[in-house]
Amino acid sequence: MTMTRRDFLSASAALAAAPALGAGAWGAPLPREADIVVIGAGAAGIAAARRVMAANRKVIVVEAAGQIGGRCLTDISTFEVPFDRGARWMHNPDTNPMIRLARNAGLDISTAPLGQKIRIGRRNARAGETEEFLAALVRANRTIDEASRGRTDVSCASTLPKDLGDWAGTVEFVLGANATGKDLKDISAIDKARAQERNAAIACRQGLGTLIAKLGEQVPLALSTPANRIAWSNRDVTVETPSGKIAARAAVITVSSNVLTAGNIKFTPDLPRRQLDAAAKLGLGSYDHIALQLPGNPLGLARDDIIIEQSNSTRTALLFANMGSSSLCSIDVAGSFGRDLSAQGEPAMVAFAVEWLVKLFGSEIASAVKKSSATRWNAAPFALGAMSAAVPGGQPSRKVLTEPIGCMFLAGEATHETLWGTVDGAWESGERAAEAALRRIGALRDEPAASAPAAKRRRAPPPRSAAPGRPLN
Ligand SMILES: Cc1cc2nc3c(=O)[nH]c(=O)nc-3n(C[C@H](O)[C@H](O)[C@H](O)COP(=O)(O)OP(=O)(O)OC[C@H]3O[C@@H](n4cnc5c(N)ncnc54)[C@H](O)[C@@H]3O)c2cc1C
Numbered sequence: 001m002t003m004t005r006r007d008f009l010s011a012s013a014a015l016a017a018a019p020a021l022g023a024g025a026w027g028a029p030l031p032r033e034a035d036i037v038v039i040g041a042g043a044a045g046i047a048a049a050r051r052v053m054a055a056n057r058k059v060i061v062v063e064a065a066g067q068i069g070g071r072c073l074t075d076i077s078t079f080e081v082p083f084d085r086g087a088r089w090m091h092n093p094d095t096n097p098m099i100r101l102a103r104n105a106g107l108d109i110s111t112a113p114l115g116q117k118i119r120i121g122r123r124n125a126r127a128g129e130t131e132e133f134l135a136a137l138v139r140a141n142r143t144i145d146e147a148s149r150g151r152t153d154v155s156c157a158s159t160l161p162k163d164l165g166d167w168a169g170t171v172e173f174v175l176g177a178n179a180t181g182k183d184l185k186d187i188s189a190i191d192k193a194r195a196q197e198r199n200a201a202i203a204c205r206q207g208l209g210t211l212i213a214k215l216g217e218q219v220p221l222a223l224s225t226p227a228n229r230i231a232w233s234n235r236d237v238t239v240e241t242p243s244g245k246i247a248a249r250a251a252v253i254t255v256s257s258n259v260l261t262a263g264n265i266k267f268t269p270d271l272p273r274r275q276l277d278a279a280a281k282l283g284l285g286s287y288d289h290i291a292l293q294l295p296g297n298p299l300g301l302a303r304d305d306i307i308i309e310q311s312n313s314t315r316t317a318l319l320f321a322n323m324g325s326s327s328l329c330s331i332d333v334a335g336s337f338g339r340d341l342s343a344q345g346e347p348a349m350v351a352f353a354v355e356w357l358v359k360l361f362g363s364e365i366a367s368a369v370k371k372s373s374a375t376r377w378n379a380a381p382f383a384l385g386a387m388s389a390a391v392p393g394g395q396p397s398r399k400v401l402t403e404p405i406g407c408m409f410l411a412g413e414a415t416h417e418t419l420w421g422t423v424d425g426a427w428e429s430g431e432r433a434a435e436a437a438l439r440r441i442g443a444l445r446d447e448p449a450a451s452a453p454a455a456k457r458r459r460a461p462p463p464r465s466a467a468p469g470r471p472l473n
Pocket residue numbers: 013014015016039040041042043044045062063064065068069070071072085086087088089090091225226227228254255256259264265287288289375377382383385386387411412413414420421422423424426473
């Protein structure tokens with residue numbers, strides 16, 4: 001039986017090297033001062049910088065990597081089609097700002113067609129089996145939602161019905177590792193229940209990394225320029241980079257929660273313990289794409305088919321086949337299994353992907369692989385992981401991260417209460433932090449009115465209903 005995309009993706013995460021898309025718009029030497037300095041040119045950083053520019057204030061973005069995008073990174077050179085090494089999907093078409101921005105930037109948007117399947121060994125699941133799986137997913141979502149209303153927060157795993165039978169492992173994978181990069185035992189039920197439903201899978205043909213790079217084209221930024229030290233106070237901030245110092249009246253800091261806690265940026269004075277503890281509770285999960293070029297469609301699947309398997313262990317994956325009608329297939333691994341596998345390196349990841357496909361589709365797959373490439377986000381020095389998910393008890397940390405620290409304002413996906421782990425969540429967080437910084441320097445006098453439309457739209461209470469497998473990516 002074929003599940004609808006909503007059924008399936010609703011449960012699954014979606015689940016990113018772009019070319020160094022030029023040196024950004026900044027060709028001149030690093031400026032010595034700005035009204036607001038932004039650290040990081042991922043989705044949050046580009047959104048923040050554009051918001052400051054819209055307020056006619058001087059901004060400079062410093063980015064450690066050699067390209068714009070952060071965890072949105074499109075590789076256009078390895079395969080015949082763009083390969084998003086990080087984020088791939090946009091969700092919630094009615095409210096997602098990235099979709100409008102992509103259209104306005106002249107990029108092609110396509111909704112992934114229906115047609116997801118579950119494999120049970122070498123065959124597709126029958127209609128009744130798929131129904132059973134969806135029912136198990138609904139029940140699991142419901143128990144997580146119910147537990148999230150309890151007095152104390154608990155792990156998602158501790159809430160699961162005990163009688164999920166043959167579907168327990170698949171439910172665990174779909175709701176845990178594949179949706180958030182973490183196993184359900186490591187995820188807060190409240191955080192998961194508060195996450196806004198992610199109800200469609202919309203791709204950008206040129207890649208989401210290409211989109212963020214395009215949106216950053218007019219932004220003054222310095223690539224390959226890590227912020228090494230930030231001296232801050234209530235009045236101003238100085239950012240030290242290998243290319244010199246930048247003095248500003250406020251800063252928006254968009255680095256991932258793992259980069260923040262790793263101490264790669266030194267703060268003077270130190271960051272408050274309150275924010276460091278909060279970031280630690282929002283550590284990044286593990287999520288990687290193993291891309292295989294399989295010419296001639298040896299899997300016999302349709303364009304953009306998504307496949308999972310009935311599995312009784314965490315050693316499983318999600319297949320996104322024949323991406324955009326090409327011969328490129330992505331095998332996505334995540335959670336504790338994905339973390340251990342990626343630590344073994346790219347050859348081990350590719351070997352697993354081939355072994356997994358052989359198990360599900362037959363031995364001829366092994367000789368069909370023409371080219372491969374695997375991401376290793378945990379080892380990427382400026383990300384150190386994939387996406388944030390709160391540990392049990394950690395959900396309030398998201399709000400803590402939005403509190404001002406002197407004249408510094410944190411942004412990034414981890415700071416969004418309902419759209420964490422997404423590109424649109426990162427984007428909105430960047431706009432919010434930029435507005436807070438603009439108010440701080442007196443460039444916005446009104447209360448958060450300027451952000452009201454976006455904030456209102458997004459702050460609708462998350463649905464409590466347990467749609468089959470609420471998608472988290
Ligand atoms: C494999 C994978 C799949 C995903 N799939 C999806 C999906 O399908 N849909 C979805 O919506 N989301 C998805 N996500 C999540 C999404 O990519 C992130 O939520 C989002 O891109 C985060 O943006 P950000 O701006 O908060 O952080 P980042 O993109 O991490 O940006 C932070 C920036 O700071 C820079 N930086 C770090 N240290 C320094 C320093 N010292 N000085 C200067 N700059 C520094 C980094 O290089 C980076 O560019 C996925 C993520 C991964 C990894």
